[in-house]
Amino acid sequence: MLDISVKSFNEIERDELYQLLQLRSQVFVVEQDCVYQDLDGKDQKAIHIIGKKDNKIVAYTRAFPAGAYFEQASIGRVVVSEQERSYGYGKVIMEASIKAVAEVFKESTIKLSAQTYLKKFYNSLGFKSYGEGYLEDGIPHIAMFRN
Template identity: 65%
Template sequence: MLDIQTKTFNDLNIQELYDMLQLRAEVFVVEQDCVYQDVDGKDQKAWHVLGYKDSKLVAYTRVFKPGDYFNAASIGRVVVSGNERQHKYGYDIMKASINVIKEDFNEATIKISAQCYLKTFYNNLGFTETGEEYLEDGIPHMAMIKN
């Protein structure tokens, strides 16, 4: 079971920020062999959903209010540490993120830019693909919506 915490950027302490950036780089840059600018100036507007197992950050998303990333509320940088994926923590962190949007933002519509290979994962969470596939940082993505 994950210990899930939600914080604004200004509420993150230095260690939490470091752990978050380290996990994102571990998966999105190193594991996926994708050179891109992860630190993109959007973290300051995001709410950060942090999933801890035994005090170690193993799952993470960032969540945006409508207008801060897309016109709709959105979830991005969905990541689970490679050696923890068998526990299905992706579902736990996404459900917590969806709940932040419903409860804290009072929003029902969520838009994401999903890596195509994760389509079924997002379908299982109620997201539906919309539009054509596109490349984002060299990786096939698709826009998906949950209402």
């Protein structure tokens, strides 16, 4: 079971920040073999949805209000540690993120820039693809929306 918390950037504790940046780097840079600038200056504008198991961050997303990143509210940096992927934590953290967007930002339309191979996963959460696929940091992505 995940312990979910929703925090502004200023509410994140130092050790939590280190863990979540370590998780993002482990998955997006090392595991996916993608050199890109993860520290993009946008974390300060986001809310952070943090999933902990045994006091360790194993799942995470960040979300933005409409206009802060995209025209619509958005969820990004969706990540679950490799060792924890068989427990359904991706669905748990995304459901918590959708709820946080509704409660914190009072928004119901959400945009994702989703890795294409996860399209069916996001479809199961009510997201629909829009437009053509594109490369983002060398990885195939597709825009998806949930209303």
